[in-house]
Amino acid sequence: LCCECGQFHLLLDNHLYNFQDEVDDELICHICLQPLLQPMDTPCGHTYCFKCLENFMQEYNFCPMDRKKLSFQQCHKSSLLVRNLLDKLIVFCPFKAECQQTMQRCELEAHLQNRCPGFKKYRSELQRKKNPISKGKEDPPTKVETNTLKDPEVPSGGSSLVAESSAAAVVSLGTAEPGLVNPAFEETEEGENLPQRTSLVAETTTIEIHREDPEEELGMRIVGGKDTPLGNIVVQEVLRDSVIAADGRIAPGDHILEVNGVNISSVTHCQAVSFLRHPGPVLHLMVLQEKGFSSKTAQQDSTSATNREVIHVTLIKRDRSEPLGIKLIRKTDEAGIFILDLLEGGLAAKNGKLSRNDRVLSINGQDLRQGTPEAAAQIIQTTESRVNFVVLRQPGVQLSDPVEDGSTSNNSSSSSSNGGSPVHHRRRLDQNHYRRKSNYQKGYISHEKTVAIKKEPKESLGITIGGGRDNKNKLPIYVTSVQPIGCLFRDGRIKRGDVLLSINGIDLTHLNYYEAVSALKSNAASHSVILKALEILSLNSTEPSLDIKEQGFSWSPLWITWLGLPSYLHCCQDIVLSKGNLESWGFSIVGGFEESKGNQPFFIKTIVPGTPAFRDRKLKCGDEIVAVNGVPAIGMSNSELIPMLKEQRNKVTLTVVSWPGSLV
DSSP: OOTTTSSOOOTTSOOOOEESSOOOGGGBOTTTOSBOSSEEEOTTSOEEEHHHHHHHHTTOSBOTTTOOBOOGGGOEEOOHHHHHHHHTOEEEOSOTTTOOOEEEGGGHHHHHHHTOHHHHHHHHHHHHHHOTTOOSOOOOOOOSOTTOOOOSOSOOBSSSSSOSSOOOEEOOSSOOOTTOSSTTTSOOOOOTTOTTOEEEEEEEEEEEEEOSSTTSOOOEEEEEOTTSTTOSEEEEEEOTTSHHHHHOOOOTTOEEEEETTEEOTTSOHHHHHHHHTOOOSEEEEEEEEEEEEEEOOHHHHHHTTSSOEEEEEEEEOSSTTOOOOEEEEEOSSSOSEEEEEEOTTSHHHHHOOOOTTOEEEEETTEEOTTOOHHHHHHHHHTOSSEEEEEEEEOTTOOOOOOOOOOOTTBOOOOOTTTTTOOOOOSOOOOTTOOOOOOOOOTTEEEEEEEEEEEOOTTOOOOEEEEEETTSTTOEEEEEEEEOSSSHHHHHOOSOTTOEEEEETTEEOTTOOHHHHHHHHHHHHTSSEEEEEEEEEEESOTTSOOSSSOOTTOOOOOOHHHHTTSOGGGOOOEEEEEEOOTTOOOOEEEEEEEETTTEEEEEEEEEEOTTSHHHHHOOOOTTOEEEEETTEEOTTOOHHHHHHHHHTOOSEEEEEEEOOOOEEO
16 A cells, blocks of 8 residues: 555556546546646657656657657656646545545645544554564554655745755765666665765864954855855855964855854854954854765774664644754765754754754654655655654764755655656756846845936046956946045935946946946046946844944945845856766755745855865855756756756756855
């Protein structure tokens, strides 16, 4: 009996459902003649179930309807609208004798696992038959089909499951062959003779920074914050000849957890900047530093089976949307899901029974020993109240390479609609222009304004500017100061931080710094000046003011303010990475589509030392991934983009937008 649909069918066959109403013919698969499951579209305009089409294409090379030549790689998953319509079809509970409920198709699995008296009765009878003289606690029942999870119509990258800040998804070290369907769920024959298998080592370190001048800049740029998909505060860059550079212990990619004993792992970006800019002769920083990959030792292997303890933990949610506050990861050297972190104040942390590095064996009786964070996310998200964990605890084991962190809202599960199928056959866009709607304006909005000023011919504008497309970040021109002399100070409408779009009809958005200075000076000689500018406004009046205490700090916009910039002002660049067959790309990503938040950008969260991304030196933490090999990332979920990156064997082209981190 299948634990997901409650009916008997072969492992490789589709689920079976009893639908309440007749289903529209447009939603029927013309191979199995049942309502579509994990619908896939062909280039010739037909739609089939993922499994039906996959099985058919193993024997034939044409479309079943019009017999046009076809390969499975040309097909792509159907639109979100179609998948939602299918998931909302009303079905009967298959245990009609004990349960007469109806529900949406996507809710049936959760109903069976948590609320159905008939399925509960069936499971208990099955257990009695298997183990008539049961003693102690039984092993969690094995899930029938781990590769048919529901599609992430529930939040994917930062949402109601586990955390409010996104967690990382590092691209796997030894990935499956390209083209495999949903390699995350495939059982691989990992031989015992693979000594090259490695673990990602990370350490928490307390660093004491001394400053002769208490007001001196630390000299590093930071990105992230709980109000962004990055979640944590991450060092993007260490400036040359700075206090931090002279100390030498902090590097780009380090996560700053505490400042002078204050936990900043769950504060907003502005709050973190305020803490780090606080003057003082001594600064105590607690940082999480990734040390790169290290070989798994024989000693670890020999002790892996000892000192293990199976623990049962029940967490009770007040409603379905309540987050548990758990960050989950996969490892490269061991199957299954592991707890990376428990978020402070979260349900799991308050309960106190789960710990970092616990291996999740099952949730609500569903076997996750070969599962993924997305699978766990889906189970938790669809659970109304009680979430029952069975975990394996082995003290003192180092966390290894996080492959797909379902935590935080990157819990997009990877199946019901695409089965992990390739997503890289989308329409390619012009590499130089990704003019997408900028949906990510968390905390900030942009407002365009036109300022017309009458002035004396010799009167200056009285502003200084920064940016320019020749800047390493290719920034638009922005105002760094409005001097108390000049017509703009007197007028009062142009403010520091405004992005200058044009002056007297001359476009400034594509100019380098010196071209912009020349354009401003030449037009300032006229009697009247018309400036078009973009003002970036904060929506949060409770954020600390960062303009009050600026002695010693050279002014530049905060990293988070750039995220509210319209996409037509984004300047994309291509970064080409190359790697060997057994290497990881070496970066982690967060963000992506979530049902509750819509389309969020994908950000680079960490870059692992000693990997291709680290050696290339062009990719930085906080960079936004716009496209992969020319395929736009907008609209993808985390679980769609990760397989796409895994499929790239030795070379990948990332199109990114890079914003400078906030200077502290």
